[in-house]
Amino acid sequence: METYDVIIIGGGPAGVSAAIYAKRKLLRTVLVSKDIGGQALLTTNIENYPGFVEKSGMKLAEFFEQQLKELEVEIVEDAVKEIRIEGNSFRAICEEGRELVGKSVIATGGSSHRKLNVPGEDEFFGRGVYVCATCDAPLTKNKMVAVVGGGNAAFQSADLLARYATKVYLIHRRSEFRADGILVSRVKGHNNVEIITNAEVREIRGKDRVESLLLESLESRQVFELPVQRIFIEIGREIRLDYMKGLVITNEHGQVIVDRLQRTSCEGIFAAGEITDLPYGQAIISAGQGAVAALAAFDYLSEKRVLG
Ligand SMILES: Cc1cc2nc3c(=O)[nH]c(=O)nc-3n(C[C@H](O)[C@H](O)[C@H](O)COP(=O)(O)OP(=O)(O)OC[C@H]3O[C@@H](n4cnc5c(N)ncnc54)[C@H](O)[C@@H]3O)c2cc1C
Structure with missing residues (x-):
């Protein structure tokens, strides 16, 4: 089984941005998500994403897909149901049975409004x-x-x-x-x-x-x-991270606690976007955090000297 440098969970702004940065660092990258766009797909009107003047969230998601395709990012259309630690690696088990092994994980499962x-x-x-x-x-x-x-x-x-x-x-x-x-x-x-x-x-x-x-x-x-x-x-949000419950420390709202390099409490697992404890839920913020997570994952793998 191929070992990826990074397994990215989620296809919203955070996951897509992480994939772009990881791929451009030549990391062996796989992105697992049932959709590309995340919550942006629910939005008819995005007016605050720099450089994006089309406004429809669907259109933004289309651009995301196009960019992933151009960069030849491998996409697995599934959802991760569990992550297991195996020595220095992580095994992601998907709902439909596929298993992926990676040296690092970037979790960007996002959230949904109640x-x-x-x-x-x-x-x-x-x-x-x-x-x-x-x-x-x-x-x-x-x-x-x-x-x-x-x-x-x-x-x-x-x-x-x-x-x-x-x-x-x-x-x-x-x-x-x-x-x-x-x-x-x-x-x-x-x-x-x-x-x-x-x-x-x-x-x-x-x-x-x-x-x-x-x-x-x-x-x-x-x-x-x-x-x-x-x-x-505004009656609360469900944070989507069942697949790594117990692996990373969360706050009282169930959000993953990260440091400024998007590192979680578990070495090798990074998190970005609305699953983290940053109090602002915006597409550009998730994208920014996704970029940081990918760069930090690259540095982590370089320091560990595990890059091919
Ligand atoms: C109606 C609405 C309007 C909005 N308007 C704006 C706006 O105008 N401007 C703005 O900046 N922001 C807006 N937002 C907020 C913005 O969409 C979010 O902040 C942003 O999408 C969060 O990005 P994310 O990548 O962190 O998470 P999400 O967008 O939630 O993406 C999470 C991704 O993870 C995937 N996923 C979840 N669980 C799993 C799993 N187990 N395995 C694999 N994949 C998984 C999901 O399918 C999804 O692809 C709006 C949100 C909504 C709902």
Whole structure:
């Protein structure tokens, strides 16, 4: 069985960038992913990726694929279900049975946003329902907006959106917030933010675009309609790293702790993008971390004198 210099897990911005840098360093590189593009495939509007003015996430993913093809990066269309340490190497076992052996691993499995699972959520996704305030805040200018959630991400979003929107409702199903007190105070200081507690979203409504949401009070059980045109769902993220549970140290949010060279607590395993503990989820940041991970993996392999 061929031993790769680096096995890259994930085909989002972090994994693609890692593959480009690894391949250009002449590392024997394999990228394992069921898709190329990652979360960018869910995006209709990317306006903050330098040099990319096409805007559609699909188009960005197409460019990713083209670049990987030109560089002849080997791609295995599968998902890694387990990584085992074998002496100085790593064995990646894929869902469909294929096994790959590598001298290093760059994990970039990304994350996914938790959903409310209410009617209208999927229908209006990207057309009034959003999951990233940093990405889509400009779309809320002079609009009525709701942010759902009670943690730091929800409060950071409300804090940002209050600068654009006419009004921001922050909706939380409990009376206590998980967000830091200082952030809660800052949001409460905006005179266009109203906090609604002990309420759950039951439905997102509209014709072509979002027009309102139905809220149920968990105290009175009364259902009422809130007129909003934009909704940001900030109820947490699932970090995708089941395949290396126990191998690397994670923080309280389940994100992989990395140093500034993207090294994890396990020698030879690097991590980049939204699975790491960097608090900003943006395509350019994942791509940057992917590049660092590949360069650091190259240095690691060079220092170990295991490069062919
Ligand atoms: C709706 C939406 C709009 C957004 N808008 C913007 C925007 O305008 N600007 C911006 O900069 N960012 C935007 N983002 C955020 C941006 O898409 C992410 O920050 C970025 O894609 C993260 O890149 P990543 O490579 O870290 O992870 P991801 O993009 O999540 O990619 C992870 C990859 O790993 C793969 N994977 C997962 N598990 C496994 C496994 N076990 N084995 C193999 N492969 C695996 C996945 O299939 C995927 O290919 C948006 C996100 C969403 C959802």
